[in-house]
Amino acid sequence: MARGHTFVATRANTEPRWMRIVLTVIALGFLAAFLVVPLAAVLVEALRKGWATYLAALVEPDALAAIKLTLLVAGIAVPFNLVFGTAAAWAIAKFEFRGKQLLITLIDLPFSVSPVVAGLVYVLVFGQQGWLGPWLRDHDIKILFAVPGLVLATVFVTFPFVARELISLMQAQGNDEEEAALTLGASGLRTFWHVTLPNIKWALLTGVILCNARAMGEFGAVSVVSGHIRGQTNTMPLHVEILYNEYQFAAAFAVASLLALLALVTLVLKAVVEWLEERGVAAAERAKKVADSSESAARTPVPADARAGQALAVA
Amino acid sequence: MSIQIRHVSKQFGSFRALNDLSLDIETGELIALLGPSGCGKTTLLRIIAGLDTPDTGKVLVQGEDTSGLAVQKRNVGFVFQHYALFRHMTVFDNVAFGLRVRPRSERSPEKEIRGRVNRLLELVQIDWMSDRYPEQLSGGQRQRVALARALAVEPRILLLDEPFGALDAKVRKDLRRWLRRLHDELNVTSVFVTHDQEEALEVADRVVVVNAGRIEQIGSPDEVYAHPANAFVYGFLGAANRFDGHVSGGVFHGPGLRHPLPGMAHDQTSRAIAFARPHDLEVERPIPGGAGVSAQLVRRYTRGANVVLELSHDGADAPIEVELKRAEADRMQLEPGQTLLVRPSSLRVFPQ
Numbered sequence A: 001m002a003r004g005h006t007f008v009a010t011r012a013n014t015e016p017r018w019m020r021i022v023l024t025v026i027a028l029g030f031l032a033a034f035l036v037v038p039l040a041a042v043l044v045e046a047l048r049k050g051w052a053t054y055l056a057a058l059v060e061p062d063a064l065a066a067i068k069l070t071l072l073v074a075g076i077a078v079p080f081n082l083v084f085g086t087a088a089a090w091a092i093a094k095f096e097f098r099g100k101q102l103l104i105t106l107i108d109l110p111f112s113v114s115p116v117v118a119g120l121v122y123v124l125v126f127g128q129q130g131w132l133g134p135w136l137r138d139h140d141i142k143i144l145f146a147v148p149g150l151v152l153a154t155v156f157v158t159f160p161f162v163a164r165e166l167i168s169l170m171q172a173q174g175n176d177e178e179e180a181a182l183t184l185g186a187s188g189l190r191t192f193w194h195v196t197l198p199n200i201k202w203a204l205l206t207g208v209i210l211c212n213a214r215a216m217g218e219f220g221a222v223s224v225v226s227g228h229i230r231g232q233t234n235t236m237p238l239h240v241e242i243l244y245n246e247y248q249f250a251a252a253f254a255v256a257s258l259l260a261l262l263a264l265v266t267l268v269l270k271a272v273v274e275w276l277e278e279r280g281v282a283a284a285e286r287a288k289k290v291a292d293s294s295e296s297a298a299r300t301p302v303p304a305d306a307r308a309g310q311a312l313a314v315a
Numbered sequence B: 001m002s003i004q005i006r007h008v009s010k011q012f013g014s015f016r017a018l019n020d021l022s023l024d025i026e027t028g029e030l031i032a033l034l035g036p037s038g039c040g041k042t043t044l045l046r047i048i049a050g051l052d053t054p055d056t057g058k059v060l061v062q063g064e065d066t067s068g069l070a071v072q073k074r075n076v077g078f079v080f081q082h083y084a085l086f087r088h089m090t091v092f093d094n095v096a097f098g099l100r101v102r103p104r105s106e107r108s109p110e111k112e113i114r115g116r117v118n119r120l121l122e123l124v125q126i127d128w129m130s131d132r133y134p135e136q137l138s139g140g141q142r143q144r145v146a147l148a149r150a151l152a153v154e155p156r157i158l159l160l161d162e163p164f165g166a167l168d169a170k171v172r173k174d175l176r177r178w179l180r181r182l183h184d185e186l187n188v189t190s191v192f193v194t195h196d197q198e199e200a201l202e203v204a205d206r207v208v209v210v211n212a213g214r215i216e217q218i219g220s221p222d223e224v225y226a227h228p229a230n231a232f233v234y235g236f237l238g239a240a241n242r243f244d245g246h247v248s249g250g251v252f253h254g255p256g257l258r259h260p261l262p263g264m265a266h267d268q269t270s271r272a273i274a275f276a277r278p279h280d281l282e283v284e285r286p287i288p289g290g291a292g293v294s295a296q297l298v299r300r301y302t303r304g305a306n307v308v309l310e311l312s313h314d315g316a317d318a319p320i321e322v323e324l325k326r327a328e329a330d331r332m333q334l335e336p337g338q339t340l341l342v343r344p345s346s347l348r349v350f351p352q
Helices: A002-013 A017-046 A050-059 A061-094 A100-112 A115-126 A133-138 A147-173 A176-183 A188-217 A220-226 A236-245 A249-293 A304-314 B041-049 B091-100 B110-123 B139-152 B169-186 B197-203 B221-226 B231-236 B326-331
Strands: B003-012 B015-025 B030-034 B056-061 B076-079 B157-161 B189-194 B206-211 B214-219 B241-248 B251-254 B257-260 B270-276 B281-284 B293-303 B306-312 B320-325 B339-344 B348-351
Touching: A017 A249, A050 A061, A050 A249, A061 A100, A061 A147, A061 A188, A061 A236, A061 A249, A100 A147, A115 A147, A115 A220, A147 A188, A147 A220, A176 A188, A176 B076, A176 B139, A188 A249, A220 A236, A236 A249, B003 B041, B015 B041, B015 B056, B015 B214, B030 B041, B030 B197, B041 B076, B041 B157, B041 B189, B076 B139, B091 B110, B091 B139, B110 B139, B139 B157, B139 B169, B169 B197, B189 B197, B197 B221, B206 B221, B206 B231, B214 B221, B214 B231, B231 B270, B231 B348, B251 B270, B257 B339, B281 B320, B293 B320, B306 B326, B306 B339, B320 B326
Parallel strands: B030 B189, B030 B206, B076 B157, B157 B189
Antiparallel strands: B003 B015, B003 B056, B206 B214, B241 B251, B241 B270, B251 B257, B270 B348, B281 B339, B293 B306, B293 B339, B306 B320
16 A cells, blocks of 8 residues: 555656656756866876876976975964864854854855955054064064965965864754763763764764865965965966966876866765765664664663662662 | 752753753662753763762762762672673673772782682572673663673672663563662662653652753652652653643633632732543543533553543644543443543643
């Protein structure tokens, strides 16, 4: 009977066959035209003059410097946002305080502001003519056109990734487990380490992966504060632009292919993380069904008197 | 451990959760905090645990003020409504948690911890699933794990927040009985919060009826049920039919009702609310000059061995509910649509 109902519902809710094919073709066509073909083009262009040229473009000193700088900037910005994002999500999800809504809005700000504006803000603050410019010059501190400026700009644009990934999850999970840990005598730090962190680890990992991809790939904000000094303040995206403007297409595409590769690795990692998470949930749900159906058998109480001896031993 | 709650008030924004509430709980008692949702009972429980702090007033445990004491130092076992098990830990690790997080100087060796956790799991009858994760357990099993986890740290006080609220009726009944036995064995001072009067009356030594941040009545289950202190308690403890009217000359006058009140001063005149339980009402076919509320039978249905009649009458929005023996209902050939006279065999009157 139930089977029959399912069958009817499926028929009623499904488009005709030709419609499904047309829709699928359109979707896949768009995907190919706008994602797969450009990505393939990057690789093809990069290898147009052969492997030797490709490798030469990557080990060229300026390219190596750009790769190192990109890794360094991401290596600083990502951990910073990992800590900040977790702390902000923790505060927002677990506590009630004034200005909470403002904080949530502020975290989203980098998504809505053009990265160029973000870069200009730092120029305005730290530049020669900026608010802190003279003071910085007097104390011989370089922020703009140096690593600190690149890190600041990158931190700004990657602000929301970890926090956003965690906030909704932590809000959904609530405070109960943390409170339980406290009543059991765990300190705040222990509670975070043993109770909160394991519950958010997958979301945290996803956030870090996305944050890292954006940190390495960021162009606009970094471009404004970098100064484009070859071999010193050029990150990979900036290096690609310079090579391209100098008509060194093969070299430009070679470095760009690294960035494209990073994107693919990121997607694969994200998919793997989500798959692992899904698998855990699915396994738990299957087991839960078994537990529910066996509850009637499981709950048959053993006479408490028979347990009295053990109870006293425990107490 | 005895608990003394002294003039505790707590406000959330403009909402007054607790209003100058005082309560004494004796060592080894099992107390039920009973009240409608939003009455402040859970807030009180959280204040005893130290998860919330009162705005004014204090909580003493064994005569000692706990005001400055952190949650971790209070040594209370808290069982949450939705269990709050650590979802990434096995049943065993959940129960062992409280023992393992102790400072190194107070911590037992791992071998002792294992033994103790195993004994607890046997006590709550889930030792055979100690390797499972909370998601793999049914609601009743999770609740037992939560209880074992709370008991593991040898709490001075056991606090339970709606412990059986999220379980289905049959499991709830089993666990209720089981909790009562467990309490009798362990003898730890326990306070549990519930909105289910049946649960409170069945399990507790004493019932504290809470409403709008205040205590309405404290007493044994028999006392609060048989001698409710006021209209709220009567209405909350079980099904009740309400009649609005007034008292004068020692008699309650309601819609079609005249009910003498022995012990009521004759010169007192005031508005009053009268209550009768469904089984304290009788029905009969209307006879000329017969006393009682004239009402129309709308529906009849089965409640266990008895039959419940739902009657509508002018002057009241809520239907009157009458419970009587099935044989009697059959003998009177009661059918929906008939007009009947309803008369209380006993009536509780609360002058306003």
